Structures are given as C-alpha cells and as structure tokens.
Amino acid sequence: MTDLKSRLLTAALVATTALTAAPALAQGTLTVAQRQDPANWDPVDTFLVAWGSVASNIYDGLVRRDENLELQPGLAESWEVSEDGLKIRFELREGVQFHNGEPFDANAVKYTFDRLLGDVGAAGPQRSNYTTIESVEVVDDTTVDFHMAQPDPVILTKLAGYGAMIVPPQYIEEMGQEHFDMNPVGTGPFKFVSYDQGARIELEANEEYFDGAPALDGLVYRFIREDATRLAELQSGGVDLVSDVAFSAVPTIEAADNADIVAVSGPTIYSLALKTKDAVTEDVRVRRALNMAVDKQALIDAFLAGRGTPIASLQGELSFGHDPELEGYAFDPQQAMALLQEAGVAPGTEMTIDYRAGNSTFNEVAQALTGFFAAVGLNVGLNPIEDGVFLNEIVPQGRTNEMFQFSWGGWTFDFDNTAYLSYHEGEKWNPYGTSEEMNELLEEQRQSPDQEVREEILQQVANLAHEEAYHIPLYNEQTVYAVADRVEGFVPAPDKRLRLTEVSIAE
Amino acid sequence: MPILSFILKRVIQAGFVLIAVTLFVSFAIRLTGDPAVMMLRESANVTPEDLERIREGLGLNRPFLVQYGDFIAGLVTGDLGQSFFRGAIAPLVSGALGATLLLALTSLAVSLLISIPLGIYAATHRGSFGDQLVRVLSLAGLSFPNFWLGIMLVLIFSVTLRWLPPSGFTGPQSLIMPAVTIGVILTSTNLRIVRTTMLDVLSSQFIMVARAKGLSQTKVVYKHALRNSSIALVTYLGLQFGSLMGGLVVVELVFNWPGMGTLAIEAIAQRDYPILQTVISILAVLIVAVNLLVDLTYMLLDPRIRLE
Numbered sequence: 001m002t003d004l005k006s007r008l009l010t011a012a013l014v015a016t017t018a019l020t021a022a023p024a025l026a027q028g029t030l031t032v033a034q035r036q037d038p039a040n041w042d043p044v045d046t047f048l049v050a051w052g053s054v055a056s057n058i059y060d061g062l063v064r065r066d067e068n069l070e071l072q073p074g075l076a077e078s079w080e081v082s083e084d085g086l087k088i089r090f091e092l093r094e095g096v097q098f099h100n101g102e103p104f105d106a107n108a109v110k111y112t113f114d115r116l117l118g119d120v121g122a123a124g125p126q127r128s129n130y131t132t133i134e135s136v137e138v139v140d141d142t143t144v145d146f147h148m149a150q151p152d153p154v155i156l157t158k159l160a161g162y163g164a165m166i167v168p169p170q171y172i173e174e175m176g177q178e179h180f181d182m183n184p185v186g187t188g189p190f191k192f193v194s195y196d197q198g199a200r201i202e203l204e205a206n207e208e209y210f211d212g213a214p215a216l217d218g219l220v221y222r223f224i225r226e227d228a229t230r231l232a233e234l235q236s237g238g239v240d241l242v243s244d245v246a247f248s249a250v251p252t253i254e255a256a257d258n259a260d261i262v263a264v265s266g267p268t269i270y271s272l273a274l275k276t277k278d279a280v281t282e283d284v285r286v287r288r289a290l291n292m293a294v295d296k297q298a299l300i301d302a303f304l305a306g307r308g309t310p311i312a313s314l315q316g317e318l319s320f321g322h323d324p325e326l327e328g329y330a331f332d333p334q335q336a337m338a339l340l341q342e343a344g345v346a347p348g349t350e351m352t353i354d355y356r357a358g359n360s361t362f363n364e365v366a367q368a369l370t371g372f373f374a375a376v377g378l379n380v381g382l383n384p385i386e387d388g389v390f391l392n393e394i395v396p397q398g399r400t401n402e403m404f405q406f407s408w409g410g411w412t413f414d415f416d417n418t419a420y421l422s423y424h425e426g427e428k429w430n431p432y433g434t435s436e437e438m439n440e441l442l443e444e445q446r447q448s449p450d451q452e453v454r455e456e457i458l459q460q461v462a463n464l465a466h467e468e469a470y471h472i473p474l475y476n477e478q479t480v481y482a483v484a485d486r487v488e489g490f491v492p493a494p495d496k497r498l499r500l501t502e503v504s505i506a507e
Numbered sequence: 508m509p510i511l512s513f514i515l516k517r518v519i520q521a522g523f524v525l526i527a528v529t530l531f532v533s534f535a536i537r538l539t540g541d542p543a544v545m546m547l548r549e550s551a552n553v554t555p556e557d558l559e560r561i562r563e564g565l566g567l568n569r570p571f572l573v574q575y576g577d578f579i580a581g582l583v584t585g586d587l588g589q590s591f592f593r594g595a596i597a598p599l600v601s602g603a604l605g606a607t608l609l610l611a612l613t614s615l616a617v618s619l620l621i622s623i624p625l626g627i628y629a630a631t632h633r634g635s636f637g638d639q640l641v642r643v644l645s646l647a648g649l650s651f652p653n654f655w656l657g658i659m660l661v662l663i664f665s666v667t668l669r670w671l672p673p674s675g676f677t678g679p680q681s682l683i684m685p686a687v688t689i690g691v692i693l694t695s696t697n698l699r700i701v702r703t704t705m706l707d708v709l710s711s712q713f714i715m716v717a718r719a720k721g722l723s724q725t726k727v728v729y730k731h732a733l734r735n736s737s738i739a740l741v742t743y744l745g746l747q748f749g750s751l752m753g754g755l756v757v758v759e760l761v762f763n764w765p766g767m768g769t770l771a772i773e774a775i776a777q778r779d780y781p782i783l784q785t786v787i788s789i790l791a792v793l794i795v796a797v798n799l800l801v802d803l804t805y806m807l808l809d810p811r812i813r814l815e
Binding site for chain 1: 539540541544545546547548553554557560561563564565589592593594595598599602603658661662665666669672673674675676760761762763765769770772773775776778
C-alpha cells in the first residue's frame with residue numbers, strides 16, 4: 001500500500017509543475033524532514049541512522065570522522081596507540097563545557113565508558129561494539145588511558161560512533177536516566193531545546209562551541225514517515241532538507257525548480273545470499289551461474305535512478321578492504337546456462353528468493369531478478385517476509401530458501417564488520433557456514449594491529465568469497481537528499497550523519 | 508431496573524472480551540519476533556550473552572503470565588509503565604488517543620453533516636435527477652481508496668495552492684484535509700444507508716397514517732421517518748467504528764497525523780510489546796464502549812426496545 005501510494009504521488013507530482021519559491025521561515029533556522037523518530041536520545045540506547053543524523057549535532061566523541069571519512073580530533077586533541085595496541089592515551093581538549101554548563105574533563109570520559117560497558121549500556125544495542133575496551137583510566141584532568149582487552153584495529157573509528165558520544169555525568173546523575181533519554185545534553189554545535197515525540201525536535205546554536213559557532217541559528221527535525229508526505233512538505237515550503245528520498249522520486253525533484261538532489265555514496269550494499277547447504281545452490285557452479293545471470297547496471301538504471309554502483313564484493317568503494325582489482329562476474333546468460341547444464345540443473349528448476357517486504361525499491365529489484373533468472377531457464381519465485389520475522393526466524397535459524405536478501409551498511413566503512421558477520425562461523429548472517437580458511441582469515445585480520453596487513457587480508461576475504469560465490473553482490477546505493485535551493489553549503493557525509501555546522505540559509 | 512441490569516450485563520461481557528483480546532495480543536506478539544534481536548540487528552559482534560542481557564533488561568525473561576499480569580495491573584491502575592524504546596507509555600498513548608479521537612469524531616461529523624440532508628433529499632425525491640446524482644457520487648466515493656483522496660488534497664491545497672499544511676498537527680487547519688478525506692469515504696456509505704432506510708420507512712403504514720392525519724411533509728419526514736430510520740444508521744455507525752479505526756491508520760500515515768495508528772505501526776516495527784499491547788487494548792475498549800453506547804441509543808430512539 002505504502003509503495004503504491006508513493007508511486008501514485010510521484011506520478012501526480014510529475015504532472016504538477018506548480019512549484020514556487022518557499023515562504024520565509026524564521027531567519028537562519030533549517031528544517032529537516034526524516035522518516036524516523038529515534039524516540040530516545042541516549043547514545044547507548046540506539047543504533048538508528050535517524051539518531052545519528054540528529055544527535056551528531058548535539059554530542060561529540062573523542063574523535064570525529066569528516067566528510068571524507070578521515071578521523072579528526074573531537075573532544076580529544078591528540079592520541080597515541082601503544083605498540084601492542086593494548087593502550088590508547090588521549091589528551092583532551094581544555095575549557096570545553098557541556099550545554100548545561102558542566103565542565104568536560106577526563107572524568108566525563110571515564111563516566112561515559114563505564115556507563116556504556118556497565119549495566120546501563122547492557123540493556124542497549126551499543127555495548128557490543130565496544131567490548132574490546134577493558135577499562136578507562138583517568139590519568140589527570142585532561143588525560144585518559146584506554147586499556148584494551150585485546151587489540152581492536154577499528155576502535156578509533158568506533159570512538160567516533162554513536163555509543164562513544166561523551167555524556168555529562170552530573171546532569172545524568174542529578175536528573176535521572178529517563179530525563180536524559182528525552183532531554184539530551186552534550187558538548188556539540190547545537191543545544192537541545194524541545195522534543196515532541198513522534199513529531200519534532202528543536203535545537204539552537206551553541207555559540208560557545210569549541211570549534212566555532214555554527215552558521216545557523218537553529219535546527220528543527222520533523223519526523224514524517226511517508227516518502228510522499230516528506231516531499232510534499234519540501235514542495236510546499238514546510239521543510240528545507242529531506243533525507244531518505246525514495247529513488248522513484250529523484251526525477252521529480254530534479255525537475256522541480258525550487259529544490260535539487262544532493263547524493264553521496266553510502267555504506268549500504270544490497271545482495272542476495274545463496275544457500276550453500278541442502279539446496280541446489282550447494283554447487284558452486286550454480287552459484288556462479290546465478291551471478292552471471294544478473295545485469296546489475298540495468299537494475300541500477302531502472303530502479304535506483306542511476307544512483308548506485310555495481311559491486312563485486314559486499315562493500316562499496318569507500319570501504320576499507322575494497323579491492324579495486326576484483327571484478328564481479330560479468331553479465332553472461334549464455335555462460336550461466338552452460339554452467340547450469342554442467343551442474344545438472346534442469347531448465348525449469350524452481351528456486352525462491354526470500355526478501356524483506358518493507359523496502360519498495362528492493363521489491364522491484366527482486367521482481368526484476370526473477371526475470372533475469374527466467375532468461376537462463378530457472379523458475380524463480382518471490383517470498384516477501386516481514387522484517388521482524390525475517391531477522392528473527394528465517395535467517396539466523398537457517399530456514400531460508402535458495403536465495404535471500406542480504407543488505408548491510410557497516411557504519412565503520414571497514415569490511416571487517418560486514419565480512420565477519422557474513423562469513424564467519426556461527427554468525428547470524430552465515431547460517432550455512434563457509435570454510436575453515438575463511439574463518440582463519442577473518443580472525444587473523446582482527447588480531448593484526450598493522451592496517452596494511454589487515455587491508456590485504458580483507459581483500460583476500462573478498463576474493464575468496466567471490467571465488468566461492470557465496471552471494472550475488474548487487475549494488476552500493478547512494479544516499480539521496482532533496483535540498484531546497486535556499487539551503488547553502490550542504491555537504492553530506494557518506495556515513496549518513498547529518499552534521500550541519502557549515503550549512504546556512506540564503507535570505 | 509431493567510436498564511441498569513442490561514448495562515451491567517453488557518459491562519461484564521465487555522470485560523470478558525477485553526481479557527480475551529489482551530491475552531491473545533500479548534501472547535501472539537511474543538511469537539512474532541524478539542525485541543532484543545531487533546535491537547541488535549545492526550550491531551556487530553553480538554553474542555548470545557548480549558541478547559540475554561537485553562532480554563533481562565526489558566523483563567522478557569520472566570514467565571509470560573507474570574508479564575501479562577503486570578500489563579493488566581498497569582492498565583487497571585492507570586500506571587502504563589515504560590515502553591521498550593520510547594520512554595513512558597502514558598503520555599505517548601494519551602497524546603495519540605486524543606489526536607485519533609479528534610480526527611475520528613471530526614470525520615464523523617463531516618460525514619453526518621453531508622449524508623443526512625443529502626440522504627433525505629434523495630429519498631424524498633426518488634428517481635429525480637438529484638437522487639441519481641447523489642447515488643452516482645456515493646458510488647464514486649466508495650470506489651476510490653481514501654489515501655488517494657488524501658494525496659490529491661495534499662497536491663491541490665498544499666503543494667499547489669499552499670493554503671493548508673501537508674502534514675503534522677500544528678493547529679485547526681491541520682485537521683481539515685485528514686478529516687475531509689475520511690469524512691468523504693464515510694459519507695458514501697452513510698448516504699446510502701440514510702437513503703435506503705428513509706425510503707423503507709416512508710413507505711410503511713404509520714407514515715401513511717401520519718400523512719392521512721394531515722401532517723405536513725416536514726413533520727412526517729423529520730419527526731417520524733428520520734427518527735425511525737436512525738436506528739439503522741446508528742447501528743451501522745457502531746459497526747463502522749471498528750473499520751474507521753483501521754482506515755485511520757492509512758490516513759494518519761499520509762498526513763503524518765500523530766495518532767494511534769502511527770504509534771502502533773512504529774511499535775510493530777520495533778516489537779515494542781508494551782506500547783502495542785496498550786494501544787490495541789485501548790482500541791478494543793473503545794470499540795466495545797461504542798457498541799455499548801449504540802445499544803443504549805436504541806432505547807432512546809425506540810421505546811419498544813426499552814420495554815423488552
């Protein structure tokens with residue numbers, strides 16, 4: 001129904017050309033429309049991109065990742081990793097205050113991580129990302145040591161992540177957990193003003209921000225679930241920036257005269273995982289044939305408005321571990337049919353794709369895939385499944401059909417994240433197992449403090465997975481924003497965190 | 508007092524319905540997926556201990572009947588407790604319920620204001636051009652889905668004319684498009700009910716007697732016929748209330764209306780059991796209460812029901 005609605009509106013919007021200039025809002029206040037309300041502003045309680053796109057303006061971590069995915073100093077001015085990778089010393093910025101006036105110091109850092117790794121964090125989704133940290137020690141007011149239980153090559157990047165945002169100890173202790181959930185306080189470029197759950201959150205500029213006050217006076221986020229409704233708000237001037245723009249709406253925005261599309265390569269990749277046990281896809285020749293049957297670029301052009309890149313492994317070009325030399329299976333239906341015949345797969349053999357029903361773009365992609373498979377003689381059916389059931393009952397229990405959707409957006413842009421949970425034994429996205437060699441490679445790169453060695457091993461992982469054709473890697477999506485013309489200086493980051501310090505509004 | 512015992516009987520029946528509904532909902536939702544898995548679905552390095560810790564934190568490792576008992580105790584005492592992901596439930600649900608009821612009642616009012624006069628007109632001018640027009644319009648209204656109407660209204664009044672806000676709830680003007688969207692759909696069926704029952708009543712013997720006594724057309728139609736035909740309409744409205752609540756969900760989505768439907772959809776996606784249980788139970792209470800109200804209204808409308 002939702003899908004139909006979006007398409008109806010898109011069609012209608014194309015027909016409607018009455019777009020005029022947006023009415024003036026309060027000066028210097030930018031309004032963003034996004035799909036989801038994270039509903040809780042505590043960093044340890046969330047994993048939602050919807051949280052990061054708002055709260056990246058409220059909180060800071062010790063380090064920060066910029067638009068080019070380079071690590072920059074955040075609340076730490078510098079850091080030093082010991083040779084064995086078991087100790088990291090941070091020198092903290094001086095004179096920084098939380099929005100409530102509470103000073104930021106080494107105690108706040110220790111409090112943040114004790115909380116994350118202790119009871120409070122245990123009831124939330126962030127803790128498991130940081131369990132390589134054994135303890136945090138206060139050396140003096142502006143120096144902290146992180147003691148690691150084991151070397152973690154990705155820990156610095158993860159310290160720029162949601163769970164590692166520094167929180168104010170006194171405020172939380174005095175006001176209580178529930179108050180903090182709904183009234184966030186951090187050190188970031190914008191201060192929290194008000195929150196109307198399910199509807200909007202309002203922020204104002206932090207004039208004392210250590211990195212300089214932001215260009216805007218205020219920021220408002222509105223939570224609007226329907227794709228079409230978010231666009232109607234943009235076109236009627238109710239919002240200035242829309243995130244999560246549906247690909248089907250891209251041509252409409254491009255044709256509009258008061259708004260434009262801004263897109264950036266994102267972390268999210270789409271693929272079909274193949275069942276490597278007790279199925280016709282057990283045979284690697286069949287899996288390779290399925291790979292050769294699909295024209296990825298055609299899918300991107302038809303359903304992503306061209307806003308994507310074909311992939312050869314389960315990662316995009318920005319990912320650490322991406323191997324530019326690795327080429328995906330070329331689209332070759334003839335060769336696919338020959339391989340199927342060699343493997344003894346009769347024409348008309350039935351297979352099924354299990355996929356998550358909620359995503360309208362992937363619904364269309366899945367339908368097109370059945371056409372590609374039909375062209376090589378296979379009779380492939382579709383089995384859409386509700387998200388919760390798919391993630392709980394189908395995949396981890398190994399109850400899938402021959403092909404099932406795997407889409408992932410490793411926030412760290414480090415292939416370790418995606419590869420480990422897709423290929424390592426016992427992981428939820430690997431219900432059918434891979435190989436001992438794969439397990440060893442994955443473990444080896446986790447132990448290595450040398451990033452060059454790691455990169456090489458991760459590339460080997462990608463090549464091995466390609467060789468074995470565990471998946472049909474499809475594409476890496478771009479993240480698409482629709483931006484009103486009066487918005488200036490908007491440069492989106494690939495990690496979908498909307499840090500709007502440089503953005504301003506034209507008069 | 509037959510009325511009191513009647514009400515008492517219905518209230519006891521309603522109690523059983525509610526126990527059955529809440530028990531079923533609480534039980535069934537727990538079969539559809541684990542909130543701990545949903546919560547960690549994007550996390551890396553998840554161990555079974557992590558999942559267990561979250562289940563413990565959310566109170567999900569307690570026996571089902573203990574969880575259910577807590578939930579019912581909360582409903583009865585009004586202490587709705589905490590949701591899994593979104594803080595305290597009471598303010599969430601009361602806000603959403605207010606918004607949904609406001610929309611439902613306004614839509615109903617819109618619908619009755621249109622359907623009663625038009626229905627009477629059509630019935631008293633049977634076969635005329637006006638009657639045909641009313642019938643065609645109501646059939647047209649039944650034939651297109653309500654979200655489509657909503658989207659068209661947004662395109663005309665928000666995107667093109669910029670008279671009304673396309674979404675959210677910022678003031679009375681926000682109510683207009685959603686209420687008209689639902690109101691028009693309700694009107695299509697209500698109109699047909701009013702027309703058909705009016706025709707039926709108008710051809711019955713007591714109307715002929717009334718006319719024979721020399722009563723004016725106005726008196727016959729509005730005093731005698733309308734009152735008698737309202738029984739069917741009231742019954743229908745009571746039955747319609749349940750599907751109205753269902754239809755609201757879609758329209759709430761189109762207009763980003765902060766109501767019960769929007770709240771329930773979010774809760775289903777996150778497997779936030781406490782919110783979902785509460786929302787469904789409150790909707791069940793409402794539907795049961797409305798039907799009780801309908802039964803009571805019969806007594807006001809028809810003295811014969813009172814005597815039975």
